[in-house]
Amino acid sequence: MTTHLDCIFCKIVASQIPSRKAYEDDELLVFHDINPTAPVHLLVVPKEHFENLISAKPDHAALLGRMQLLAPRLAAENGAANGFRTVINNGPDGRQEVYHLHMHIMGGAHPWKRMG
Numbered sequence: 198m199t200t201h202l203d204c205i206f207c208k209i210v211a212s213q214i215p216s217r218k219a220y221e222d223d224e225l226l227v228f229h230d231i232n233p234t235a236p237v238h239l240l241v242v243p244k245e246h247f248e249n250l251i252s253a254k255p256d257h258a259a260l261l262g263r264m265q266l267l268a269p270r271l272a273a274e275n276g277a278a279n280g281f282r283t284v285i286n287n288g289p290d291g292r293q294e295v296y297h298l299h300m301h302i303m304g305g306a307h308p309w310k311r312m313g
């Protein structure tokens with residue numbers, strides 16, 4: 198598995214930086230966003246380091262599918278009972294800040310009101 202020494206999400210995956218974990222399996226770690234923009238704001242992070250969908254490979258298809266299919270369960274378990282948004286930011290124009298692919302899950306009452 199590729200780990201980038203300077204990558205904050207690789208450090209969270211390696212438990213070198215703490216996070217509020219919501220779910221973990223062999224391929225994925227899910228934790229609460231440190232700066233939430235919705236009442237429920239989770240980040241679904243592959244343990245493998247790759248930057249974003251621009252650099253994703255066909256081999257990542259199953260992983261990316263699993264991330265989406267996990268979202269309803271994670272949202273419901275964490276209090277977003279009435280729907281949610283999923284967002285993946287890609288590259289500068291996609292306003293990506295952390296260059297380790299991750300999917301936001303945002304739910305709770307009116308999550309869109311605070312989205313930029």
Ligand code: AMP
Nearest residue numbers: 205216229230231232286292293294295
């Ligand atoms: P983006 O790359 O634009 O999709 O955004 C990265 C997200 O990671 C932002 O919503 C940050 O609040 C979040 N974030 C950055 N550092 C941490 C951290 N140490 N723990 C949890 N969330 C983080």
Ligand code: ZN
Nearest residue numbers: 204207246297
């Ligand atoms: Zn990384």
